[in-house]
Amino acid sequence: MTHRVLVAYGTKNGSTAEIAEMIAGTLRRRGLEADVRPPGEVAELAGYDAVVVGGALYMGRWHRDARRFCRRHRHELRERPVWLFSSGPLDPSAGERDIPPVSGAHRAELSLGARSHITFGGSLRAGARGRMAKAILDEGRGGDFRDRERISAWAESVADDLAVAGAR
Numbered sequence: 599m600t601h602r603v604l605v606a607y608g609t610k611n612g613s614t615a616e617i618a619e620m621i622a623g624t625l626r627r628r629g630l631e632a633d634v635r636p637p638g639e640v641a642e643l644a645g646y647d648a649v650v651v652g653g654a655l656y657m658g659r660w661h662r663d664a665r666r667f668c669r670r671h672r673h674e675l676r677e678r679p680v681w682l683f684s685s686g687p688l689d690p691s692a693g694e695r696d697i698p699p700v701s702g703a704h705r706a707e708l709s710l711g712a713r714s715h716i717t718f719g720g721s722l723r724a725g726a727r728g729r730m731a732k733a734i735l736d737e738g739r740g741g742d743f744r745d746r747e748r749i750s751a752w753a754e755s756v757a758d759d760l761a762v763a764g765a766r
């Protein structure tokens with residue numbers, strides 16, 4: 599059976615959407631169908647066998663679109679395998695240790711019975727929206743800390759889990 603997976607993401611400056619695309623790319627290479635969507639475009643989860651929800655971190659909070667998505671679709675999500683990710687740290691820390699979910703992501707993890715949560719490094723590039731983003735960039739603290747291999751390895755583990763579930 600081919601699983602159809604939704605990868606939904608909350609982003610402000612686009613880099614979390616790119617992580618969602620990377621995850622979907624790995625899932626597709628594993629023979630799964632994967633749709634990447636901003637939460638606002640998803641009316642219902644019928645037709646999806648599994649869901650990955652990701653959100654950017656801003657001021658210690660999981661992106662609002664990710665939080666809302668998990669709340670709005672909680673009943674359907676509880677009936678499906680769900681994986682969560684956050685993207686944030688603008689340094690190599692995410693690859694060096696397990697960074698626990700912030701409260702909004704942790705609440706979603708518990709409420710939905712998510713299979714796992716992972717924090718990936720983030721990215722902040724010239725042109726990012728917001729005064730604070732510009733200040734961080736001006737101080738030279740921006741950059742791209744997304745580790746494609748780590749993202750791909752995590753997506754592989756999602757595909758592995760689904761392959762086991764499908765074989766049952």
Ligand SMILES: Cc1cc2nc3c(=O)[nH]c(=O)nc-3n(C[C@H](O)[C@H](O)[C@H](O)COP(=O)(O)O)c2cc1C
Nearest residue numbers: 609610611612613614654656657658686687720721
């Ligand atoms: C104003 C501001 C606040 C941020 N706060 C956090 C934070 O609390 N924790 C964190 O890990 N990263 C934080 N970051 C880094 C962002 O999470 C990172 O740039 C992320 O990749 C942005 O995702 P997006 O491009 O999808 O919006 C912050 C960035 C900005 C500009």
